Amino acid sequence: MEKHVVDRSADGRFFYIDFLRVAAIVMMFIFHVNMIFVAEWDWHIKNVSQSNVLMEVNYWMAFFRMPxxxxxxxxxxxxxxxKWSSRKFIAERFNRLIxxxxxxxxxxxxxxxYFERKLQGAEYSYIEFYSTFLEFKWWPEGNFHWLHLWFIPYLFVYNLLSIPVLYVIQRVGVKFPAAMSSKSxxxxxxxxxxxxxxxxxxxxxxxxxxxxxIHDYARHAQFFPFVVAGLLAYKFKVIADFLEEKRAVFLRLAFLAIVLINVVRWNGWxxxxxxxxxxxxPASYLFLILLSVNSWFWVMALLGYGKRYLNRGSxxxxxxxxxxYPFYILHQTVIVVLGYYVVQTADSDAFKYVFLLVACFIISAAIYHLYIHPFKVVRFLFGAK
Structure with missing residues (x-):
């Protein structure tokens, strides 16, 4: 089994990985705008009338955007x-994440x-609200939370755990043959x-x-294996090559899985x-297995197609x-604040949705381009290079 992927540029970039990272954040942005309008799921800001179609879009994206x-x-x-020592890696991750x-x-x-509480009927000023935020009582019972930023401390912990996991991978990996069949x-x-x-x-x-x-045991069991899979895909070229070779198989499996899941859902089963x-x-566990492997099918299909067609830079x-990364940190605040005012207007739901989708993207991108990107200190505060 080979240990180093060679599908990289002269400066060491894996362009398809960069592309998929960008695509995942854009999907997250769309997901969060959709959350204002989706039926069934609660969120910080909700439109009065809601969409089952957007609910299905979000349900689908939820399987693979975070994995x-x-x-x-x-x-x-x-x-x-x-490239780095463990000490430098930890310091860099701390600065960029924590x-x-x-x-x-x-x-x-x-x-x-604050705007969520306002929409729920709270009448206090922002200063009065902020004093309750500083009580550090966990939301939704209290007013303190990291909301969409949860991903970042989780990622930091997984980065730390990657150090011993990678050590084990390197020790065990030398025992594998230089090449393996697709079947293996x-x-x-x-x-x-x-x-x-x-x-x-x-x-x-x-x-x-x-x-x-601390207590999010199921989420850790769901997400950390994807981190380990990423470590393995980098260290062993044969895995990335296999995903590329079998990309259509994984897409067929992913499509079949989501169809079966929705047949169950839409029929109330x-x-x-x-x-x-x-x-x-026992049927309950078969359905839970189907939900779980569906995430893996979509991730492997996206990686395979990404490696095949998106491995070029620009x-x-x-x-x-x-x-x-700064866009991710910014985007949900822009969506919630602007959404608070938009959902209270008498405009059509379609206009509200398109307006929020376009306006929130432009505002978030403009803040990055005008106020973050040009200034080194601000980039540091956002964990950006």
Missing amino acids: LLFFVSGFISCILLE LPTVIWTFVLVAPQI VSYLICLFVTVAVIPYIWLSVNYPVTYDL EPRYLWDDWLSH SVLSYCNRAV
Whole structure:
């Protein structure tokens, strides 16, 4: 089994990884604008009338947008750990991840909770609200949270865990043959996904999602295997090559899985709604397995097609790759603040949606281009290069 992917530019970039990282953040932006209008799911700001179509779009994207980001982060972490010492890696990750989380939780997250409370009928001023924010009582019971920034401290912890995991991968990897057949790689991938899915399913039915990092056991079981998969895909070229070779197979499997899932959903056959004691029925676990492997199918399909068709650089991609992290930090605050005013207008729902989609993107991009990108100190505060 070969240990180094060669599909990189002269300066060491894997352009398809950069492209997928940018695409995942753009999907997250669309996802969060959609959340104002989707039926069934609650969010910070909600339009009065809601859309089942946008609900289906978000339901689909929810399977792979975060797993794809965590896979990409594992891949990039492996590149950095190959170039840097562990000490430098930890220091760099702290500066790029923890400092922005602390700073922008107090500056950009607080307004989101304020406008959410305003829409719920709260009448206090922002100063009065902020005093409750500083009570550090966890939202939604209290007013303190990191909201969409949860991803960043989770990523920091996974980056730290990548150091010992990569050490084990390097020690075990030398025992693999220099080349492996597609059949052997497929067996290893099946084994890896099986080992990843089983504990996640058990934890997901026993522990709720908390987004508090410490007690979010099911989320860790869901996301960290994608980080490990990213480490493996970088270290062993045969894995990335296999995903590229079998990209159509994974796309067919992903499409089939989402169709089966929606047949169950749209007919009211979801186990938790069919039976009061749904966890005692074997069919429930088959459905949970289908939900889990669907995420893996979509991520592997995207990686395969990305490696095949998106592995070329451009000045636009380079700019976007630098911009997406500050854009991510900014975007939800822009959506919530602007959305607060837009949902209260008498305009049509279609106009509200298109306006928010376009305006929030332009505002977030403009803030980066005009106020973050030109200034080194501001870039540092946003964890940007």
